[in-house]
Amino acid sequence: MSPAPGRNTLGASTSPYLRQHADNPVHWQQWTPAALAEAADRDVPILLSIGYAACHWCHVMAHESFADLEVAALANAHFVPVKVDREERPDLDAVYMNATVALTGQGGWPMTCFLTPDGRPFFCGTYYPKATFLQLLSAVEETWRTRRAEVEQTSDHIAGELRAMASGLPGGGPEVTAGLCDAAVEAVLADEDTVHGGFGTAPKFPPSALLEALVRHHERTGAAAPLATAARACEAMARGGLYDQLAGGFARYSVDAAWVVPHFEKMLYDNAQLLRVYAHWSRLSPNALARRVSHETARFLLDELRRDGMFVSSLDADAAGQEGLTYVWSPAQLRESLGENEGRWAAELFGVSDAGTFEGGASVLQLRADPDDAARYERVRTVLRAARSTRPQPGRDDKIVTAWNGLAITALCEAGVALGDAELVDAATGCAEALLALNVRDGRLRRASLGGVVGESAAILDDHAALATGLLTLHQLTGEDRWLAAAGDLLDVALDHFADPEHPGRWYDVADDAEQLLLRPADPLDGATPSGASSIAEALQLAAHLAPAERALRYADAAYVCRGRVCDLPVGTAADLAAALRPSV
Template identity: 65%
Template sequence: MAGNALRPGNPPVASLAQATSPYLRQHADNPVHWQQWTTEALAEAAARDVPILLSIGYAACHWCHVMAHESFADDQVAAAMNADFVCIKVDREERPDLDAVYMTATVALTGQGGWPMTCFLTPDGRPFFCGTYYPKANFLELLAAVADTWRQRRDEVERASDDIAGELAAMVSGLPGGGPALEPVVCDRAVAAVLADEDVARGGFGNAPKFPPSALLEALLRHVERTADAGALATVERALGAMARGGIYDQLAGGFARYSVDASWVVPHFEKMLYDNALLLRVYAHWARRSAEPLARKVADETATFLLRDLGAGGMFTSSLDADADGVEGLTYAWTPAQLWEVLGDDDGAWAARVFGVTDAGTFEHGGSVLQLRENPDSASRFARARTMLLAARLGRAQPTRDDKVVTAWNGFAITALAEASVALDRPELLDAAIHCARAVLELHVVDGRLRRASLGARVGESAAILEDHAALATGLLVLNQLTGDPDWLTAATGLLDLALDHFADPDREGRWFDTADDAERLMVRPSDPLDGATPSGASSITEALQLAAHLTGSERYGAAARASLAAATPILAKMPRSGGHWLAVAEAAVRGPLQIAVACDPTDSELLVAARRLAPGGAMVVGGALDSSELLRGRDRIGGRDAAYVCRGNVCDLPVTTAEDLAAALVAPV
């Protein structure tokens, strides 16, 4: 039990200062002897015969910063950690596989999870005690208690860790396999169950805290396109409108915070994540495409601009903006009436206070208010001038730091959203940004024919990509293929899908997917979570990509895999549809055919192709080009010298049409 095996001054095996994660680098100067998760670190724990203290968080996490300041930067706490543990720090965004395994254990043991996650493990990685944030005094007591238990009651620790490991293995093996074939009624019942859970008064679903249900709203929009369900459309518009007008949306600079701490979308948890904004851009752009509501276009426009302006770097997109500035959450964003008057003057300041809901009592801490926009301003020009002046003043405040890590999956979401928004908003520069991003990710993140998870500063990390990385990037590339007609995007996408089928599909259970590859690092259990959360699950994302690729290539291998995945997901849609938002979106596209529109034309100069892209609902496929230029255009040519659109639902096709009006009518025909 050599507590001094790693003496102060000895460098850790894997230095955090050299990590490709800004979160790990934030802890490089701690007095704690942090190491990265490596075989050497686990071997050291075995050699010293001490437990592993595993701390998992991410750069934009407020409570991670709090615990770092209170405990990890404290010499007394660090001494206790270094003496009795091998301390390992993990970025959950860089190693989602580790996060998934130990978050499952944490929730199983405590009934809840969150970050920072604090787990105590045996040297071979089995957890025996887990929690989240601990104040310094409590953490010191916990360290002493765990160290004493390890030394004095090792048999109890071993039994507990064996029990937990067994329960985790049973939970993974119990995930659903194949279910009944997908039928429209499955989607209809899932939508009815979702609508019954709506918070009609405040928009969205459930109580505080409230997370943006982006995938679920996209699914409801696709359901509306299929069924013309007015109730579902109203639910979508209430949620999107409430979020757009609430404090969760940055009323000055655009972009959404991660979630609202209250049920009315007023006070956000201020971190801004790439994945949230990409997924929300997609759904707001689709709302703008089908609606005359000015708010839809405004928010989609501003969110796209936020991505390019604030998260863009080297052609790709960085991970997040911090919740804190100078260690204070929300410092950048909150306003008092006096601060508005100081910037705008008395008259305009008082007017802006009414428009943005800024009061003397405040909606946030210390009398500050988070800006909202519950009603449209009575003067657009006055509003624009006030926003410009307030944003300029806000830029003079302390600003949140940015996590510059580039995550493959989240960039895949951004590629898809920007490409689709370029059509909905008629902003071709968004398609250019999506193309540049895709090229940069493929150039940097594909190493020796295999995809990596993340990079930092143009240096790719060692962590292997997981299922969601392959799926989200493939989907984005398939969207680019449709919009550009460039076959290279299709080739790159199918390469990723082939890798996914070869390395992530469960060979023993049809339709089931693992989140890590069969040749990835072997953990205590192999993660396999089909449920959608803040981001779509890897399983639902790969199903979307396979479904698109099946029709764009004619591959029965992809089609069979997509059908098997959807069959495996029907229990989720039947029993817990709110945890299957992206599954429902993919299912809605599937039961509609999925919808395919092939336009025989010169793709560089075709009004009919432009109309097809504008009219196509989410989940539809649109290609344009000459006869036989793609799978969907085989045997399909212009008619009488005019561009012709061929509309198919699955393997059933309508007669071709040559006008935008006839195409619109064909797309709303009952199925």
Template identity: 65%
Template sequence: MSPVAGNTLGGSTSPYLRQHADNPVHWREWTPEALAEAAERDVPILLSIGYAACHWCHVMAHESFESEDVAAVANAGFVCIKVDREERPDLDAVYMNATVALTGQGGWPMTCFLTPDGRPFFCGTYYPKLGFLQLLHAVAETWRDRRDEVEQASEQIATELRSISAGLPGGGAPVGPELCDHAVAAVLKDEDEASGGFGGAPKFPPSALLEGLLRHHERTGSSPALQSVQRTCAAMARGGIYDQLAGGFARYSVDPHWVVPHFEKMLYDNALLLRVYAHLARRTGDMLARKVTQETAAFIISDLGAGGMFTSSLDADAGGSEGLTYVWTRPELRSVLGADDGDWAASLFGVTEGGTFDHGASVLQLRRDPEDGARFESVRAALLTARASRPQPARDDKVVTAWNGLAITALAEASVALDQPEFLSAAVECARGLLDLHVLDGRLRRAGLGGRVGDSAAILEDHGALATALLTLYQLTGFGLDEAVGLLDVALEHFADPDQPGRWFDTADDAEKLMVRPADPIDGATPSGASLIAEALQLGGHLTGSQRYLAAAQATLSSATPILARASRSGGHWLAVAEAAVQGPIQVAVAGDPSSPLLAAARRLAPGGALVIGGGVDSTELLNGRDRVDGADAAYVCRGTVCDLPVTTVGELSAALRAAV
């Protein structure tokens, strides 16, 4: 069969794939038809996986995929398939495991060569044009002349991947306070106390880990845990990884001091960090944490908002150069601000003569608070206006269900921390939009674009993150419980391993059958699907009284004991959920008016992972048989199934909560 002419990515719901729609490479999406084409032509598959905000994905695209000579070789000898890792994380997981198994490391762009039935036999990441051309010729020759070697290699890799996909067994020991204490102690040993964070460069925001440490502090009163959170949050907020002019965090820092970021801004990073800073602000009143909470929430809503939901990312590149939008030289500051304000801003923001970035430019930092707040705001406004005239990073407008779920939860919690009802309104609007667009025939989809939902089925993390978001909104607004219960029921039916209680697959039992069925419980840049569903089941179980949900949550947490025991830094969200479980979690039910000061105080004072609900007697599971006391609003504080006597004043409630932790 001769090669099928043309590139078919133009109709994709992925902005990343659409970026490649004009390539001379005859890209296809991952479909059964594309695999069948490879079998019919008897050629291998060239699989390229990346995402829209990926700097080196753009570099390889410009160097190779836009090249006619590369396209000629690729089109003649391969079926070429492009995958957006954010839209198809199941495919990304399978072939990333293969890449790591073969090379010892992974990353994007990911470049894999597969048999027509999807088995990988050679994998790598970025290749410069000359090396990539040589590789294409070599793979095509090997396929043609030494097919037996390809078959042997692909089968060995497939066997290894099936072993990896076994994941963690279910049925571990129950999670208890000793395990949480051990995990925290192990994490704190790895802290960089001088610069904040854990480990060395490149340094990623340890979002879920910080939330777990905060919850540990609330349970135990541990000063080292709280101090670690405070050091890391302050270092990130004052460093170049944080946009000192417009708010929002970049993906990671290339150095150990948070100075120079990789400039892409991801929704999931900002959502997870927003939750941490909101929690820290609520717990300590720290003014820097309050400032970052306000600015990050505003960044998510204004810069990533679209149609009531939130888009995926802002690109690392602008105008063909990484970071061009954000960095400054001293002469540029003086040109925009004048000599006096320019020199003052250079000193304040750490803009040096030699620069901290390329070509003598500096990334803005804010290592101290400005002495003159009004002057600072004037300078910031002027720099933002000037920055707006520069080339701006492209935005990936894809709406990913899981990441929007994380944003909903974070915005809802930020609304409580700062008493900002507009953040809660944005969260509710997003949730309604997701439910309207991303649920078809009772099943959740992974992503959408421009009001059109994609074909990819939702995975476990989508169900867990959205269910938790809806249960969070339910506690604040009364909306979302039935929809969350529906998601939990689907998850239990289609994602739970029926043979090993507590073990979960990342794809549904009726989803597309891949070479292996992914099942990765390790927390990464985002929490794992298993840890997210554990949180949702725990919340749902206590809010509804469902023993089925609570038993599933307990079994799921038990399966994660090896992570907390032996790889604590890879179990940040597991730690957060475990700390809530060890506390009960604490539940506060306020019988009274929705605008009750007692209910507002309960939300403000309750520890992370607590459940807080308000309403009339018998209006919800937690208020069954619980009413006002002598006409006064009353709060019932419970830990697990053990409840205190009702209290009617904020002072009594505060004392009851202190006694409960």
């Protein structure tokens, strides 16, 4: 066996997450043909670690294990260590997350997988503390060396099962009808958490696509129940700790069912989708909370996430190595910043107690009811924001992801209309201009860029679809044909390279001319963002109404066959339901 190369190569990456690991003693490489070839030449497994910059447990494992010399010695001697940013390479994340869930029954990040040199997984997991990880590295190395036939057999079996699972994913489904949508909405309404708002139990994620579908169903039918359900969820999220009561913007999810304690990272994709929902709610209801949260969430995007006209990916969950440090308060800290009287008033208003709602007796700020004195409330918020700005601040992932910027363009356009705020439409226009100038190379879209340097990863289906929807929305608002033309180019690429020609209505998440992985991902179910299939459904439906005749018929035909997945699993296909319920132009 030839010796392991003696360096970590992540410093040249366009991913902030990978750069966070550039100083690790582990000899991390990016996922490249050269890394796989090295594993084959050395005849060692690949140690694949997948995460993202705002992930708390990714930081924990990095500190405990990847910065540790003992771990690094084992990893470098017996493996080719490969780091992947799941946000930059969602195709790789999808393949190996499916393997992790199939093998362990659950997934999450950091994801830890051991692969054969040709990429077949044979052992997968998530976070491991240092002692367990050392044992795992030793066990895998010994198994690879002494029981190689079993490893090959296991990896062949897993790869075969993953391919079988992928080939069985559904495609278009039945024709979308009013009755089909009605039944899907009724199923959603029956699943409401009538105590705390929203759906399901802890951990509780913002159900953006479901809420959008409910609002649109109300617009289509006039039914009161869907809008009331959406309003209860929106109010509960906005009044709880999920929402930043001082500066606006939503955290990733709540660890409890009552929306009190968030997992503190703030993602562009969550805030873009929620801005759209709250803007639509504010347009349909004379609700001051809806309008305020819409305005503050838009300001959060513009003030905290905008860079070079575009929008960066996230703010970290941690600051100075401590989760939530920037955001939580004790009664004493409130009094220190505001004085005795105002401090006590703020503690009562924001639900800050000696017992606390978070670790160490600290509390996440909530606003269960609007204060009687609005001017006093704004003075207190201003003082607390200033005090909070002196604390350690969360890191920012400055990576520009195409799909998420597409979501932001659409949301800012629609919020600009709902709020009567031309600045938001101007921001959407600037984002579209910058994104097309930077992330399109040789006529093809790229997934991400950083600091004005575009990454090598090809765009996937949701990049094309989300950006196309944003451009089409800009065209509707401005009447400028350049946005319609650019959207049409993206959709033509999507139809030519992502549609399954043998199964109309089925879409692959990666292009037919992209890197060939263990399998070609084609998942129609939504995750934290709408699936590529549901995203392209909305884009094609909108384009069919707006495009010139030579393109409109093609888009209408494609939209017709890709919008029928909403009856069997309305929660998992909520974005499809929202697309089906989108009002006609």
